[in-house]
Amino acid sequence: MTSITELMTHDHRACDEVFATIETAxxxxxxDKAGAALTAFGEALEAHLSAEETTIFPRFESASGMVDGPTRxxxxxxxxxRRGLDNMRDALERKDADDLSGEAETLLILMQQHNMKEENILYPMCDNHLSGEMATLGPKITSQLKASGA
Amino acid sequence: MNMAAGNALGYEAAPAFSAPLRFFLTAPLFGVLAGVLLLVMPELLESRWTPGALALTHLVTVGFMLTVMLGAMFQILPVVAGAPIPATTVVATIVHLLMSAGAVALVWGLGAPAPDVLVIAVWLLGAGCAVFFVAAAIALLRVPITQATPRDMRFALIGLGIAILLGLTLAMIIARGLALPLVPLLKLHVGWAWLGGVGMLLGATAWIVVPMFQITPPYPAALTRYWAFATFTTLLIWSATVMYELTSIEFVIVIALVALAGAFIGNTLALQRRSRKSIPDITQRAFQLGLGSLIAGLICILVSYHSDSPLWPVLSGVLILHGGFISVMLGMLYKIVPFLAWLHLTQAGVRAPNMKKLQPDAPVRKQLIAHAITLAALIVATLGVSAWAGRIAGMLMTIEFAWLLNNMINVIRAYRRAGSA
Known part of the structure; x- marks a missing residue:
């Protein structure tokens, strides 16, 4: 059975790959290509965040009783x-390469230190509490992540 | 997984900006002192054994490197290991004061040489390390091990602890004539510090940092699973061969250690070539310079086993410390400091300027070029061309570290401006 840690860590890396295509363009x-890449990344990121916010986090909160804890x-x-993504869209619209690269750099580090905490701490905690539910939870998360096509 | 680990994800658990920053801003001052010392005494690169050379080495290793590593640890342990150091601000203040004063006393005691000052250094550094290691141990013992990085971080901290204990013992041998064998213990001190401490810390950090920030495939599972353990065990065996003077076996074990270091370096360079980032950023360039220098330094170590020339040990020191570890640390500092400035502004509810507005690329690139030129000058000076080569290297080193400090201060200025706007 695939764990939440494996499933979501894999999706983090998939989002990273899409992210890298923006900078290349x-x-x-x-x-034009940069715009398309940013749109694709926005969709992948949103699918990932919403899978967490609508499925994983609520289940973890009710199973662990930690409502005000790490998920908050x-x-x-x-x-x-999401604000960082908006800033990138704004810079792209203005075709300001310097600003876009600064916003991208900031979002990348923010995203990666966030991912580290999830992968090393929160996801293992989720697996501890939710391993019994993975038969139903797993497919649901997978379909939510797939919605973006990333 | 327990509550302590979960709490590590709270904003409350994140250390205040001042906790790591006080270390980061102090470290370059020791680098500047090292540069000035070399400028005044260019003959210090002739041999590793003179009091002045010992002082120079420890300005770089304890003054700069250890200070940066301790500062980074306050920030890294909560994020990558879910292990926030208890009472972070208080612990950081105490450790910073003891270690900075201890580094000054150590350099003075070794360089003068002044045995009484060296004893004071042992007390200050011993106390500073004790406070840090106890706090880090409390933090790490509270969280179970689930991933390679937190586990290897423990190995690295133990390795660093062994290196420091050996160093303190050596200082007592020099200062008080402690009846212990100086040369083998010195060898162990260097081996544990380079590979057991800094090398393993670099490995543990790289497992995460390289794939995530440089967008590369992950390291091979076998490497992240066994490298730190294998390196630690091999260092223990090597230590036994050194203490029992099993010279021929020792060289074989040294080859194994070099091969382990090479496996880490080779894999890292290979991954970086597969990076999805189309433009190598500053950290990546600094990493490449660092890893290349480490390879050259390792070759010098192997040569030094078969040559009586004092050149090879000094050259390996220059390549591994200045070219290798400091390059990598510069790359990381240039990411950590502006990101923390951004993060603390954002947490304070300020709409923060992006990282490149807080820290523009141009001065960073120029400082790194100065660092690379300094390395070249240090190598030329080590080859013993003329005293002027040493002076020029010293002058460049002074400029390099002053520039680093200036670049970081400019980030703090931009942070303050944004915070008060």
């Missing part, structure tokens, strides 16, 4: 990540 000055912090960081 901007470096080549191909703004992760939700707050999701808000920052």
């Amino acid at each position: 901007v470096a080549k000055g191909d703004w 912090m992760m939700r707050m960081e999701h808000t920052e990540m």
Whole structure:
């Protein structure tokens, strides 16, 4: 049975791959391609965040009783990540390569330190509490992640 | 998994900006002192055994490197291991004061040489390390081991602890004539510090940092699973061969240690070549310079076993410390400091400028070029061309570290401006 840690860690890496294509396109000055890449990344990121916010976190909170704990912090960081994405869209619209690269750098580090905490701490905690439910939870998460096509 | 680990994810558990920053801003000052010392006494690169050379080495290793590593640990342990150091701000303040004063006393005691000052250094550094290691142990014991990085972080901390204990013992041999064999213990001190402490810490951090921030495939599972354990065990066997003077076996074990270090370096370079990031960023460049220098340094170590020339040990020191570890640390500092500035602004509810506005690329790139030129000058100076080569290397080193400090201070200025806007 696939664990939440494996499933979600794999999706983090998949999002990273899409993220990298934005920078490559901007470096080549191909703004159309960069726009398409940013859209694809936005969809992949949103699918991932919403799988956590609507499925994994609520299940973890009710199983562990930790409502105000780690998931609250992760939700707050999701808000920052969505704002970072908006900043990137804004820079792309203005075709400001410097600004876009600064926003991308910031979002990448924010995203990766967030991922580290999830992969090393929160997901293993989720697996501890939810391993019995994976038969139903697993397919649901997978279909939510797939919605983006990433 | 328990509550302590879960709590590590709270904003409350994140250390105040000042906790790591006080270390990061102090470290370059020791680098500047090292540069000035070399500028005044360019003959210090001739042999590793003179009091001045010992002082120079420890300005770089204890003054710069250990200070940066301790500062980073306050930030890294909560994020990668879910292990926030208890009473972070208080512990950071105490450790920082003891270690900084201890580093000054150590360098003075070794360089003058002044045995009484060296004893004071042992007390200060011993106390500073004791506070840090107890706090880190409490933090790490509270969380179970689930991933390679937190486990290897433990190995690295033990390795670093062994290196420091050996160092303190050596200081007591020099200062108080403790009846213990100096040369083998010195060898162990260097081996444990380079590979057991800094090398393993670099490995434990790289398992996570390289794939995530440079967007590469993961390290091979066998490497992350066994490398730290194999390295630690091999270091223990090597230590026995050194203490029992089993010279021929020792060289075989040294080859094994070099091969282990090479496996880490080779895999890291191979992964970086497969990075999805189309433009290698500053950290990646610094990593490449660092890893390349480490390979060259390892070759010098092997040569030093078959040559009586004092050149090889000094050259390996220059390549591994300045070229290897400091390059990697610069790359990491240039990511950590602006990100923390951004993070603390964001947490304070300020709409923070992005990282490249807080820390523009141009001065960072120039400082790293200065660092690379300094390395070249240090190598030339070590080859003993003329005293002027040493002076130039010292001058460049002074500039390099002052520049680093200036770049970090500019990030803090931008942080303050954004915070008060």
